Amino acid sequence: MERKRRIGLTIFAAGLAAAALLALAVAKVRTGAVGDAIALIGEARTGGLTLVLPDAVKNVRVREALVPGRPIVVIDPGHGGHDPGASGVSGASKEKDLTLAMAKELADLLQQRGRVRIALTREDDQYLTLEERAAIARHLRAGLFLSLHMDSAPNPMAKGATVYSLSDVASSVEAARFAAAENRDDTALSSEGDASVRALLADVALREQMEQSAGLAERMLKRAAGRFELRPRPHQFAAFHVLRRAETPAVLIEAGYISNGEDEAKLMTKEGRAPLVLALAQAVEADLATRAGH
Ligand SMILES: [Zn+2]
Numbered sequence: 001m002e003r004k005r006r007i008g009l010t011i012f013a014a015g016l017a018a019a020a021l022l023a024l025a026v027a028k029v030r031t032g033a034v035g036d037a038i039a040l041i042g043e044a045r046t047g048g049l050t051l052v053l054p055d056a057v058k059n060v061r062v063r064e065a066l067v068p069g070r071p072i073v074v075i076d077p078g079h080g081g082h083d084p085g086a087s088g089v090s091g092a093s094k095e096k097d098l099t100l101a102m103a104k105e106l107a108d109l110l111q112q113r114g115r116v117r118i119a120l121t122r123e124d125d126q127y128l129t130l131e132e133r134a135a136i137a138r139h140l141r142a143g144l145f146l147s148l149h150m151d152s153a154p155n156p157m158a159k160g161a162t163v164y165s166l167s168d169v170a171s172s173v174e175a176a177r178f179a180a181a182e183n184r185d186d187t188a189l190s191s192e193g194d195a196s197v198r199a200l201l202a203d204v205a206l207r208e209q210m211e212q213s214a215g216l217a218e219r220m221l222k223r224a225a226g227r228f229e230l231r232p233r234p235h236q237f238a239a240f241h242v243l244r245r246a247e248t249p250a251v252l253i254e255a256g257y258i259s260n261g262e263d264e265a266k267l268m269t270k271e272g273r274a275p276l277v278l279a280l281a282q283a284v285e286a287d288l289a290t291r292a293g294h
Helices: 002-031 033-047 049-057 093-112 131-141 171-184 185-190 194-224 241-245 263-267 270-292
Strands: 072-077 117-120 144-149 161-166 230-238 250-257
Touching: 002 093, 049 131, 072 093, 072 131, 093 144, 093 270, 131 144, 131 194, 131 241, 144 270, 161 171, 161 194, 161 241, 171 185, 171 230, 194 230, 194 241, 194 250, 194 270, 230 263, 250 263, 250 270, 263 270
Parallel strands: 072 117, 072 144, 144 250, 161 230
Antiparallel strands: 161 250
16 A cells, blocks of 8 residues: 555656646747747748838728727738729720729728728838738738639630639639739739648648538629629639738629629729628628638
8 A cells, every 4th residue: 555655646647747748848949949940930031022012011001990899801902003904995994993993982981880890001102012912911911812803815806703712622723813913913922932731731721611602602693793783703713922911701793794784884983892892891791700600
């Protein structure tokens, strides 16, 4: 009995010592190896992309909701500054101006309705890289990210709106080509030091992000159907870096073809854009409400 207790105590003491050693080891890893890895990632970033981010983020104004603590919707007017985007068939419109006008209308409407906070990646005619746009969404921990664009095609008959959601497999050759063109200014991403580590950690989150993005796209198209002309297959999938890097449910909306006279005329007026703007606002609110509910 006595002997057993002594052995028990010895085992207990040995256990304590092991626990202490383990704690020491953990602490060492925290301040040592892992800490170094984090520092390295930080250095890689200051050498590359992250240096330019604070400026883009600093200029962003967040519009408050009626109730505090609501999720932030980041609206991204495509193109800007020296990048005009597509040109309208009439010669009187540029994609960068139409996306900005529409983004402001959507922001104003959402603000009036008061259910979400809103931020625009740009509020004037300035150029931002895709990485800067996505960084704004990440920095604000956006609940949703919407990138607004106007389509253009060689076929003047092409018309109607399309919503693209993030995927690693494109839904068509055209969608893949479009994503490749949109991703063009993102060459810096491949040189990022932490890309592989992040890829491993983020895989599950990425699947969820894709699913939620697809759900948002479907919701938007359901709201818009019958009120605004859509393309025959309006939900497309493609690997857009700007959507992926936003690290939140994200869609890219092509409001219509400004290479088509009818679509361009409609997209050049506030009244013409209004039904789509309303559908987007309603879908955004419904989407965030659903996700807040569980
Ligand atoms: Zn565009």
